[in-house]
Amino acid sequence: MKKIWKPVLHKAITGQWRRFLMKKMPAPYPGKMKNPGLYLHVPFCEKLCPFCPYNREKYDTDKYAEYEKSVHKEINLYAKNVPSQKYVSLYIGGGTPTINVPGLVRIIQHMKASFALDDCDICVEFHPSHMEEDCLRALKQTGVTLISIGVESTNDDLLKRLGRNHDGKTALESVRRAVSMGFRSVNVDLMFVLPGQTLEQLDEDLTRMLGAGIDQISTYPIFGFPYSEMGMEQGIRGIRRPDEALIRTMFDLIAIRSRESGFERCAVWSFLKPSRKKFSSITRHHYLGFGPSAASMIGDHFYVNTFSVNEYVEALSHGRPVALVMEVPKRIEMAYWLYWRVYEMRIPNEEFSVLFEQELEEVFGRLMLIPRALSMAEKNGHGYVITEAGAYWIHRIQNEYSLNYINRLWGRCRATPWPNEVIL
Numbered sequence: 500m501k502k503i504w505k506p507v508l509h510k511a512i513t514g515q516w517r518r519f520l521m522k523k524m525p526a527p528y529p530g531k532m533k534n535p536g537l538y539l540h541v542p543f544c545e546k547l548c549p550f551c552p553y554n555r556e557k558y559d560t561d562k563y564a565e566y567e568k569s570v571h572k573e574i575n576l577y578a579k580n581v582p583s584q585k586y587v588s589l590y591i592g593g594g595t596p597t598i599n600v601p602g603l604v605r606i607i608q609h610m611k612a613s614f615a616l617d618d619c620d621i622c623v624e625f626h627p628s629h630m631e632e633d634c635l636r637a638l639k640q641t642g643v644t645l646i647s648i649g650v651e652s653t654n655d656d657l658l659k660r661l662g663r664n665h666d667g668k669t670a671l672e673s674v675r676r677a678v679s680m681g682f683r684s685v686n687v688d689l690m691f692v693l694p695g696q697t698l699e700q701l702d703e704d705l706t707r708m709l710g711a712g713i714d715q716i717s718t719y720p721i722f723g724f725p726y727s728e729m730g731m732e733q734g735i736r737g738i739r740r741p742d743e744a745l746i747r748t749m750f751d752l753i754a755i756r757s758r759e760s761g762f763e764r765c766a767v768w769s770f771l772k773p774s775r776k777k778f779s780s781i782t783r784h785h786y787l788g789f790g791p792s793a794a795s796m797i798g799d800h801f802y803v804n805t806f807s808v809n810e811y812v813e814a815l816s817h818g819r820p821v822a823l824v825m826e827v828p829k830r831i832e833m834a835y836w837l838y839w840r841v842y843e844m845r846i847p848n849e850e851f852s853v854l855f856e857q858e859l860e861e862v863f864g865r866l867m868l869i870p871r872a873l874s875m876a877e878k879n880g881h882g883y884v885i886t887e888a889g890a891y892w893i894h895r896i897q898n899e900y901s902l903n904y905i906n907r908l909w910g911r912c913r914a915t916p917w918p919n920e921v922i923l
Contacts, residue, residue: 505899511866512837514830521803521908522920526821528580529787529797533854534587536783537610539570540790541593541603542808545628546664550690550721552909554792554806555594566790566808567602569815571609573789576819578613581787585615590622590780597629600637607641620644620683622778627665627673635680644683645778647717648674651690653707654700661693671707678712686715686769686778691749692741693721701749702756709760714775717768718753720746720898750891764887766843767894782839784854791820792912798832801825803908807916822917823908829855833862841893844885851882 510516529535543558543566556562589610596603603623610616622645623638630648638646652658653667665673677685687708691701708716757763757770765771766779788795791811794803805811805822814820827835833855840846846867851859859882867883870876875889885893904923911921 505903508896512834514834519825519831519904519923520920521801521823521825521923523822523917524824526795526802526819526824527797527800528577529582529785529795529800531582531584532785532797534784535584536588536590536786537586537614537616538786538788538793539589539591539596539606539610540788540793541591541596541598542566542791543598544593544595544626545598546662549662552905553592553594554909554913556808558595558598562808563599563602565812567599567606569812569820570606570789572815573820574606574609574613576815577787577789583615585617586619588620588622588783589616590783592624592780595626595629596623597625597634597638600634604637604641607638607643611642616642620776622647622780624649624780625673625677627670630673630676632676632680635677639680639682645686645776646677646682646684647686647688647778647780648677649688650674650704650708651688652693652696652700653704654696657693657696657700660695661690667707671711674708674711674713684714684776684778685712686717687711687713689716689718690721691718691753692746698745698748698752701752705753705756709756709762715765715769715771715778716757716762717766717770717778719768720894747891750894754887754890764844764890767841767885767890767897779843782843784836784839792909796827796835799827801827803912805916806909806912810916822912823921830862837863838897841885842897844890844893845881846876846883846885848882 506516540554542555543563544555545558547555547557589607591603607621621643623643625646625648627648627650650670651661651663653670655666658666674685674687689704689708754764754770762770762772765777769779771777785796785798787797788804791804791808792806794801802821802824804820805814811820836851836854837846846859848859851857867876867878870889871878873889874886875892876883876885907923908921911918
């Protein structure tokens with residue numbers, strides 16, 4: 500069935516049957532971008548969790564020093580070659596970004612000195628084991644406003660199965676410490692449908708986190724990418740699906756408990772306290788990426804840096820670290836915008852017309868007839884909204900695309916630092 504609906508949906512959204520092609524080619528510097536953000540990838544962890552698909556390696560002091568020097572070089576390259584303009588955010592992910600706090604502070608300060616980041620949010624991902632008060636204070640003083648904590652679970656048995664090096668008590672203490680520091684927003688990440696996880700265990704996680712004073716909670720199904728250690732154990736086809744009824748029941752329980760605690764859905768996977776600042780890592784329209792494996796979306800091109808730290812360092816000794824580039828026609832850029840607006844559950848007419856100088860209805864009106872007919876979306880005076888009934892199916896469809904596109908790109912780039920091409 501997937502062989503039928505996936506290419507049909509691809510054609511309906513992108514306007515083409517052919518698959519996306521990323522290849523080795525010169526990467527242009529961007530001109531003026533639309534509402535751009537910056538992204539920094541810190542690819543180091545104290546311990547490599549087997550479930551994690553993201554590009555990371557074991558922390559080494561000397562290698563981090565080389566990485567940091569190279570990031571400063573990459574910042575200088577973009578600052579010199581990209582037109583001056585205001586950026587809406589700086590997002591820092593990993594890996595474990597706070598594995599070396601002084602180094603991270605230096606990089607943030609360099610970015611603030613090189614790009615127009617006045618009054619923008621600076622967002623950082625945290626591991627519960629790297630959230631000492633001195634660390635939080637140093638980053639807050641540097642300008643960090645939004646933080647996200649990878650709790651994943653508060654159940655010690657589940658954390659051990661995931662290979663995490665923290666326990667539930669440490670996680671809860673870290674969350675409360677962060678809340679007390681007065682950041683603009685504190686988000687907590689939880690995972691569900693974990694191996695062996697019961698509904699009762701998920702309910703306990705939700706109760707503890709929703710009662711800890713946080714501003715936002717984001718919940719993710721466990722990803723089973725074939726190249727992660729957990730994915731390899733499950734075979735090249737990826738994640739072993741838990742019972743469909745359990746997935747749906749857990750998804751619904753998250754929504755129920757979040758609303759009971761005064762949170763409102765702000766994205767397919769996230770719930771936010773009213774009037775609080777939303778934390779999001781993936782919804783900027785245009786952005787520049789720094790660090791190994793960082794991607795950049797500049798409008799007419801999308802490119803990704805080499806995943807290898809060693810090759811990243813070597814490339815920046817004489818040029819840029821871009822490994823693969825994809826040309827992005829306007830219709831594909833529109834489809835990219837639509838994908839993330841669906842994730843946010845709101846598809847605004849005005850934003851689309853400002854960005855693309857076309858009307859949303861002209862481009863995607865016919866496509867939206869399908870989710871409307873299935874009660875997955877509704878039309879209003881501002882555009883479209885995804886319904887609660889549609890949220891679950893959007894979650895499932897986007898998970899399929901993550902397992903497909905991201906696995907192909909990341910899997911190939913992890914296997915070889917400089918692939919000739921990747922067909923997505």
